[in-house]
Amino acid sequence: MSTLWRQQILPFALTLGLLAAATLAGDFLLHRLNLVWVGRYLGIPGILLIIASLTYSLRKRKYISAGNTRSLLNWHEFGAWLGSLLVLIHAGVHFNTILPWLATIAMSVNVVSGMVGKILLERSRSHVQSQRESYQLRGLSKSEVEQAVYWDSVTLGAMAQWRKVHIPIFIVFAVLTLGHIVSIFLFWGWV
Numbered sequence: 001m002s003t004l005w006r007q008q009i010l011p012f013a014l015t016l017g018l019l020a021a022a023t024l025a026g027d028f029l030l031h032r033l034n035l036v037w038v039g040r041y042l043g044i045p046g047i048l049l050i051i052a053s054l055t056y057s058l059r060k061r062k063y064i065s066a067g068n069t070r071s072l073l074n075w076h077e078f079g080a081w082l083g084s085l086l087v088l089i090h091a092g093v094h095f096n097t098i099l100p101w102l103a104t105i106a107m108s109v110n111v112v113s114g115m116v117g118k119i120l121l122e123r124s125r126s127h128v129q130s131q132r133e134s135y136q137l138r139g140l141s142k143s144e145v146e147q148a149v150y151w152d153s154v155t156l157g158a159m160a161q162w163r164k165v166h167i168p169i170f171i172v173f174a175v176l177t178l179g180h181i182v183s184i185f186l187f188w189g190w191v
């Protein structure tokens with residue numbers, strides 16, 4: 001139980017807690033330094049960072065061939081986290097319009113589902129691996145090992161559930177965000 005806590009639940013809570021704390025600190029600083037107007041523009045680097053973090057998905061689906069998948073995944077997690085932080089500071093505490101708030105909710109579900117997915121992925125990978133090794137040490141045949149690693153299908157099932165949330169919610173997020181950005185750009189006379 002203590003390893004589960006230390007290796008999975010604690011990093012999850014810390015990453016999420018840090019996002020919330022950094023959002024509050026950023027918002028506080030902008031108000032304190034009379035720089036609230038800066039927040040209005042933070043949506044731009046935020047969304048650019050999120051888009052740049054998607055190079056991982058392009059690499060994974062072989063649309064691009066350059067780059068190491070492992071480091072691109074680290075970049076995806078970090079870039080999406082930092083981009084979300086900027087967007088959350090940008091959203092601030094203004095409540096005038098519903099569309100960008102729906103986009104913000106979708107984005108938050110996206111971040112949390114990505115983090116849960118990462119935990120499930122690591123947990124199932126190491127769990128299955130240690131199961132395999134211990135069965136092999138006990139001298140079970142290959143097919144017996146495969147049969148014994150029943151957890152494989154259970155954990156993979158859980159991971160499939162995660163993807164079911166992460167990708168459609170990303171599409172909802174993208175559509176809502178596009179609506180928000182296009183309407184702001186029209187308002188600013190940028191398009």
Ligand code: HEM
Pocket residue numbers: 040041043044046047087090091092094095096097098100101103104107177180181184
């Ligand atoms: C190119 C990127 C973006 C631009 C240029 C932009 C621009 C703006 C502007 C001008 C406002 C009004 C600020 C104010 O009244 O002080 C605003 C508000 C807001 N934006 Fe963005 N934004 C961008 C990206 C995003 C993204 C990606 C999200 C969320 C996923 C988001 C969520 C919000 C929210 C929640 C508000 C507050 C709405 C309210 O006043 O009720 N924005 N944005």
